[in-house]
Amino acid sequence: MGAFGGATIAPEIAPVIARQLQRDRHAALSTSDTPTVLPPPTPPEPSTSRESSASTAFAPTSANGAADNRQQDAIEWFAAKSISIEPSQQQNSGLNKIFFEHAERIGQAYIKHRDSSIIANFLRHVRWAITNRKNIRFVFKKNASQSDIRILTGLCNYLKRSTFLSHYNYNRSQKVIYADVQAERGDIRLFLTGQWFEQFILHEARKILNDSGLAYDHLLNPKVTFQNEDSYEVDILFLVKQEPILIECKTGGNANAHLSKFSSHCDRLSINPSRAFLVILDLAESELQTMNQVWEFQTANIFNFPDKFKSMLS
Structure with a gap:
């Protein structure tokens, strides 16, 4: 009889336990980093005015990625289009x-x-x-x-x-x-x-902007409402040198069904098509090429978005 953790076990069982412990050890070491345990979400502070809502929606950054207070340009850009902003739930x-x-x-x-x-x-x-x-x-x-x-x-x-x-x-x-x-x-x-996927594309775009030395503001998942009360959610909006960049991210569904809707969003927000990106997770390059020939805005997938975004900035 052998001992295991203070208990006595039969010899024929000991090798089985040893092999299981070895497998568990390998599984535990399959990733070297330890993630942070997720805390409970914090409810957002209620906004008291349209202006304060717009301010909390934006996460302005400087060229080095640090937060700053330059929100006014972004707020005025929306105001000039008679568009109100309702930020997504803040965490x-x-x-x-x-x-x-x-x-x-x-x-x-x-x-x-x-x-x-x-x-x-x-x-x-x-x-x-x-x-x-x-x-x-x-x-x-x-x-x-x-x-x-x-x-x-x-x-x-x-x-x-x-x-x-x-x-x-x-x-x-x-x-x-x-x-x-x-x-x-x-x-x-x-x-x-x-x-x-939205957050990853935002991360990639911010990294490129930071490396380029450009200051920018960005907005993630706001609800935009027009004067006639039409409204919809925008995935990602950047403001760089007073020029907007619109990014919509899709992980599935019928790719063709997204095209006309995104084109309409670009028109209503007065976005230059060369600065508008419909990013469809893993759509084949051949399909993207066809779309780019038919539609004025840019289409991309997770693999080629960084290069297309860099090219647009240059």
Whole structure:
């Protein structure tokens, strides 16, 4: 008989336990960084006037990315178009930071592992499960490489440790991931169904602007309302040198259905088409080329958006 954790066990069982402990250790080390545990969301402070709403909607930044007080140009630009701004629900800065960190990690993994599509396939499955109120059950292909398995189980461990997932388990013999997204956190569920993509594109655009030395203001997910009370949400709006840049992000659905709607948004907001981007997550390059020939605004995917954004700025 052998000893384990102070208990006596049969010799034939000890090797089984040892192998399980070794597997658990490898799973725990599949990602080297430790994510921040997600705090509860903080309700936004109610705005008392139209002007204060516009001010809280914008997150102005200087060329080095630091926050500053230059909001007036952005507010006046909207006012000149007779457009009122209702900001999206504000969260505490610590929570925003966590979501942006996770968006950057997911986006970089999506791009890095483009050839295998392992991250793309998993995120499509997650979106379907959340939309249909199902548990996540992701089955690896029979010929899945050990690299793909490590990549995806590493991401899932990361999401579990940061409490985005309430449950996660990988069945090695079946090559199946079982997981649940936090049921009571609508912000997490929205994030994993597509908001991560908006935040990642915002991160990429800001990084390019910071590197270029340009000062800018930006607005994420505001509701814009016109004089006739028509209203809709804008994904991302930048103001650079008094010129607006509009970005709309789509993770799925019929790509063609987004085109006329986005074109209408550009017209109503008086956005120069060369400074308007419809970014469709992983649309094929051939389809993007066709769209760019037919529509005046720019279309891109997660892979070529940075280059197109840089080209526009130059």
